[in-house]
Amino acid sequence: MTDFPEGFRWGVATSSYQIEGAVDADGRGPSIWDAFGAVPGAVAGGDTGAVACDHYHRMPEDVALLGELGVDAYRFSVAWPRVLPTGEGRVEQRGLDFYRRLCEELLGRGIEPFLTLYHWDLPQALEERGGWRVRDTALRFVDYALVVQEALGDLVSKWTTFNEPYVSSIVGYGEGRHAPGAREGHGSLAAAHHLLVAHGLAVREMRSRRPDHQFGIVLNQSPSVPVTSSPADVAAARRHDLLLRRQFTDPLFATRYPEDYAETFAGVTDASFRLEGDLGVISQPLDYVGINYYYRQHVADAPHRDPDPATRTSIDIGIDTSRLPDVPRTAMGWPVEPEGLTETLVGLKERYPDLPPVYVTENGCVYPDRPGFDDHERVEFVSRHLAAARDAMEAGVDLRGYFVWSFLDNFEWAHGYKPRFGLVHVDYETLVRTPRASFHWYRDLVAGQRTRSGRVAR
Numbered sequence: 001m002t003d004f005p006e007g008f009r010w011g012v013a014t015s016s017y018q019i020e021g022a023v024d025a026d027g028r029g030p031s032i033w034d035a036f037g038a039v040p041g042a043v044a045g046g047d048t049g050a051v052a053c054d055h056y057h058r059m060p061e062d063v064a065l066l067g068e069l070g071v072d073a074y075r076f077s078v079a080w081p082r083v084l085p086t087g088e089g090r091v092e093q094r095g096l097d098f099y100r101r102l103c104e105e106l107l108g109r110g111i112e113p114f115l116t117l118y119h120w121d122l123p124q125a126l127e128e129r130g131g132w133r134v135r136d137t138a139l140r141f142v143d144y145a146l147v148v149q150e151a152l153g154d155l156v157s158k159w160t161t162f163n164e165p166y167v168s169s170i171v172g173y174g175e176g177r178h179a180p181g182a183r184e185g186h187g188s189l190a191a192a193h194h195l196l197v198a199h200g201l202a203v204r205e206m207r208s209r210r211p212d213h214q215f216g217i218v219l220n221q222s223p224s225v226p227v228t229s230s231p232a233d234v235a236a237a238r239r240h241d242l243l244l245r246r247q248f249t250d251p252l253f254a255t256r257y258p259e260d261y262a263e264t265f266a267g268v269t270d271a272s273f274r275l276e277g278d279l280g281v282i283s284q285p286l287d288y289v290g291i292n293y294y295y296r297q298h299v300a301d302a303p304h305r306d307p308d309p310a311t312r313t314s315i316d317i318g319i320d321t322s323r324l325p326d327v328p329r330t331a332m333g334w335p336v337e338p339e340g341l342t343e344t345l346v347g348l349k350e351r352y353p354d355l356p357p358v359y360v361t362e363n364g365c366v367y368p369d370r371p372g373f374d375d376h377e378r379v380e381f382v383s384r385h386l387a388a389a390r391d392a393m394e395a396g397v398d399l400r401g402y403f404v405w406s407f408l409d410n411f412e413w414a415h416g417y418k419p420r421f422g423l424v425h426v427d428y429e430t431l432v433r434t435p436r437a438s439f440h441w442y443r444d445l446v447a448g449q450r451t452r453s454g455r456v457a458r
């Protein structure tokens with residue numbers, strides 16, 4: 001492995017609903033994922049996050065494992081319904097205390113907390129008032145963010161507002177594959193916008209209280225590649241790129257709405273959720289942007305499924321993303337294309353010259369387990385993506401760190417527990433944690449890189 005620069009951050013990532021379990025502990029309120037998990041057929045195997053990895057009760061053991069891994073950064077999320085059980089009003093101190101203890105344990109082992117405020121577990125009470133379709137939820141988010149900053153601001157200085165607003169809005173309110181399971185056009189596009197407004201308002205308020213803190217957002221990004229060079233497929237790939245990326249990145253990093261938005265969503269939305277001044281709020285200067293990269297998107301032109309724009313969902317934009325290239329795939333069925341990470345990072349920098357520094361905040365894979373947890377495919381996957389990240393740095397991208405998804409096997413949303421992304425295997429019967437071969441490999445890699453930077457630093 002080529003060397004990374006001194007100070008490059010090495011981490012692993014998780015999220016609250018995917019690992020914590022303990023959904024009724026210490027006054028936690030229900031989230032949209034608790035409600036969604038109760039809908040028959042919504043999650044594979046009827047799995048729910050009720051127990052998950054029971055991280056809420058096993059946190060010190062898990063942080064000890066992070067210490068063994070030797071990472072210097074841990075990306076996790078705070079569950080809004082643990083802090084404000086109904087999304088607003090009464091603060092649940094026991095929920096905050098858990099995250100305080102987590103941060104103290106991390107710092108005690110020299111691991112910096114990279115805290116995400118929202119990784120998809122909206123308090124159900126707010127969903128019942130419209131969820132992200134309504135602007136009021138953005139205001140409630142700001143209040144929540146300030147409660148957490150006030151409680152943990154002496155321990156945490158890296159604050160990510162949202163993980164993948166695309167998934168919260170378009171997969172949750174458009175495709176319906178995620179909570180809250182809605183299939184809407186206008187509603188899901190309103191959700192996308194309100195998430196961005198919530199981000200901008202929260203950054204503005206949090207920064208005014210703690211100018212010394214660092215603020216960012218995490219976006220899932222990947223190139224949208226047309227399956228042929230025909231004008232129809234090229235246009236389809238551009239529509240897909242708008243849906244997945246530019247409806248978020250243009251407002252965030254260029255203070256504009258994409259010029260092809262109205263045409264792509266004609267009849268689906270009139271964008272009446274946009275208010276005067278929103279772009280100025282959304283485009284707050286950021287200290288970093290996190291990129292989650294898994295695979296490239298391959299897009300072909302296709303007919304709309306619903307001929308009537310008025311009843312169409314936002315994902316029904318005349319595209320087919322099922323035509324995958326003839327390359328090896330992971331057990332998720334995702335094509336392995338590390339060069340897509342280089343293209344993503346370099347492409348972002350080209351489109352947005354003022355892009356803030358970047359972290360790869362998620363990257364990882366699933367393969368079937370074999371006896372002894374010798375997951376050499378994962379080792380190869382991560383090392384090839386690290387090489388691709390290095391290529392992007394050579395090309396001028398200011399990349400500051402890399403986080404493997406994930407530290408532990410966990411609740412993989414609508415897929416339930418079957419896909420295992422962890423460097424650490426979790427036995428869901430006994431909850432015993434067993435490091436895989438990739439854990440030991442990553443530990444050695446990180447140790448080598450950190451010793452090297454240590455030596456350079458002295």
Ligand code: PNW
Binds near residue numbers: 018
């Ligand atoms: C990420 N989808 O994104 C998430 O941030 C993690 O929580 C998740 O476990 C990881 O990827 C692996 O899937 C996703 O469209 C992005 O279904 C998109 C989807 C799911 C997860």
